[in-house]
Amino acid sequence: MSSEKPILYSYYRSSCSWRVRTCLNWKGIDYEYCPVNVMEGAQNKEEYSEINPYEFVPTLKINGIVLSQSVAILEYLEEIRPEKPLLPKDPYKRALVRSLVQAIAGDIQPLQNLRPINFIESIGGDKKEWINYCIGVEKQLSKSSGKYCVGDEVTLADVVLLPQVYNATRFNIDMTKFPLIQRIANDLSELDAFKKANPQNQIDCPAEEKK
Ligand SMILES: N[C@@H](CCC(=O)N[C@@H](CS)C(=O)NCC(=O)O)C(=O)O
Incomplete structure (x- = not known):
């Protein structure tokens, strides 16, 4: 380096x-x-x-x-x-991690971006459509998770999951429908690397948004 x-x-x-x-x-x-x-x-x-x-x-x-x-x-x-590491050694587990990363980063997050949200709002649409995609992640996690998204080690899937849960909360999604996602997000929120990365701990976070 x-x-x-x-x-x-x-x-x-x-x-x-x-x-x-x-x-x-x-x-x-x-x-x-x-x-x-x-x-x-x-x-x-x-x-x-x-x-x-x-x-x-x-x-x-x-x-x-x-x-x-x-x-x-x-x-x-x-x-x-x-x-x-944030990728498991086992090829199957690596594929599971990458599959979750792709679902969140490729299928869910792009719909929450400024451009689609502004467009959906401009035509009177419901941005809560997000929820349909979340169901897939919840189901997948019921097969792959342990303490975290894939088994008991933190992986890239967890790295992409937590910020999306934060977004869901901002969009007033009822997370009680996704108990597994919420439980994992709660556990991740306790880890230093995730805490330090939280929006509230960034220099550009407005004072009124800091608790
Ligand atoms: N695929 C890109 C997406 C990045 C992205 O969507 N960034 C958002 C913030 S999370 C952004 O810059 N939005 C500004 C805009 O939509 O103009 C990545 O993973 O880096």
Whole structure:
């Protein structure tokens, strides 16, 4: 790893940024936090789109390279820092972890982004459609979980799960319908790497949102 501190471009409430913050914390990688206010459109400014052509947070500058797309960043960090792994050794369990990551990062989170939510609201639609996707995750967890999403070790599936539960709560989803998801989220919330990554502990979290 180069001696220069990695820089994470992040927004406190962004679930995708939260994933990367958790992973960096979990692996003990110290980093500088650079806030990008996506509510004010900072992600669309030229200076930012030059480092992240998708105009999303997060972006990670590390080892002299620039990475976008949170799941690719998680996989990169796993490869360069395999100590304190977030992927199981067993190929089947790895596939289960990646399947959950894909369900949450590929199927659920994109529907909660600013663009679809603004669009759904503009046509009078119900953003609680989210719930249909959650049922699938709950069912899958009933087959794969132990203490955490896949067995008893923390994995990338947990890293992506917790921020999405936080989003669900923001959207007033009744989480009592998803007891397994909620129980795992509660356990994850107690772990230092996840606590430190919580939106409330970020420098760009407005004072009124801090408890
Ligand atoms: N697939 C991307 C999605 C990133 C993403 O959706 N970021 C959101 C915050 S969680 C964002 O920047 N939204 C701003 C916008 O929609 O313009 C990733 O995983 O990095």
